[in-house]
Amino acid sequence: MNHASDRLIADYAAGADLPGDQLWGVEAHLETCAVCRARLAAVAPAQPLVEAVWSRLDLDAGPAPVRRRRRRLDTWVTPAMVPWLVMTALVTLLAVLLDRVWPIVLDATVVQLFAPVLPVLGVAASWARGLDPAYEVVTATPRAGLYLVTRRTVAVLAVVLPVLAVAGLLTGTAPALWLLPSLAFTTGTLALGGLVGISRAAYALLAVWVVVILLPAFAAQGQTFALSTGSLPVWAGIFALTSVVVVLRRTAFTRLGAHH
Structure with a gap:
């Protein structure tokens, strides 16, 4: 089992203002890990820790509404996604x-x-091991799995789809021509991610998009079926099929290897 780092344990014991995903991950990890609970008890006396917890629960002394909204937002995204949000725009x-x-x-x-490409890159960034300092703790907790994967994917789409909608409006692109491929590649990443890991699946589908669709289309210098209105039923079918696969294989996301 992967354990929380010494720095994360110390920051949690001291009541530091941890990002929402790290706080959520370490608390979930402590629920089932006796080793880390013992490490926590060794670095923090029981009474100050209890007082810190009660102070968080005290409604009169609690954080302002704006801070609570930010904390809830932090449980949907990771700090690693911030550069990706800028890149998307x-x-x-x-x-x-x-x-x-x-x-x-x-x-x-x-x-x-x-x-x-944009949602697939976002999904990959949300599960990048090297970018998220709380990766091991979060993905090893009982609260991980399809629930957490879905939350982060929805957060990605909540950014990507409005941006693409504005871009499509400015360029005269019909909504279905960008929406269906985006959704199909997103659910395809999750479906394949249950087998090889989400990040690997994202990179593989990016390569497929470039090598199988874009390069032949530019070489032919003309209409390509994958980008035409005739392909919309195919994209819709891929989206529906991969969504079903994700639901049927939801237990695959409870393993740490599924998040690599």
Whole structure:
């Protein structure tokens, strides 16, 4: 079993203002790990820790409403996702500018080319081991699994879809042409992630999008089926099928290896 680091235990015992996902992860880990509970007891006297907990529960002395809203938001996203959020806005802005000043040879907009990529990159960032200092603790807790995967995926889509909607409106791209591929690649990442790990699945699907769809489309210099309106039933079918696979294989996400 993976245990919380000494620094995380010390910060928790001292009542430090930990990010929401780290606080949530270490508390869930302590529920089932006697070793880490013993380490916590060794670095923090019982009475000050109890007083700190009660102070958090005291409604009169509790945090302001704005702070509580921020804490709830922290349980949906990780600090590792912040750079990705900035990148999403910049990439989408670049797609809109390219669509205006650099007409591509395909019968598609640049927004369509980026649409499946943005949510997949976000899902990969939300499970990046090297970017999240609380990765081992969070993914090893009983509260992890499909529930946590779904929360972070919804957080990704909550950012990506409005951004793509604005970009699609500015470039005249029909909503279904960017929405269905985005959703299909997102659920496809989760479905494949149950087998090989979410990050690996994201990178694999990115490679498939570039090698199998984009490069042949540019080589042919014309209409490509994957970017046309005729492909919409196919994208809808992929989205439905991979969603079913994710639900049927939901237990795969309870293993730490599924989050690599």
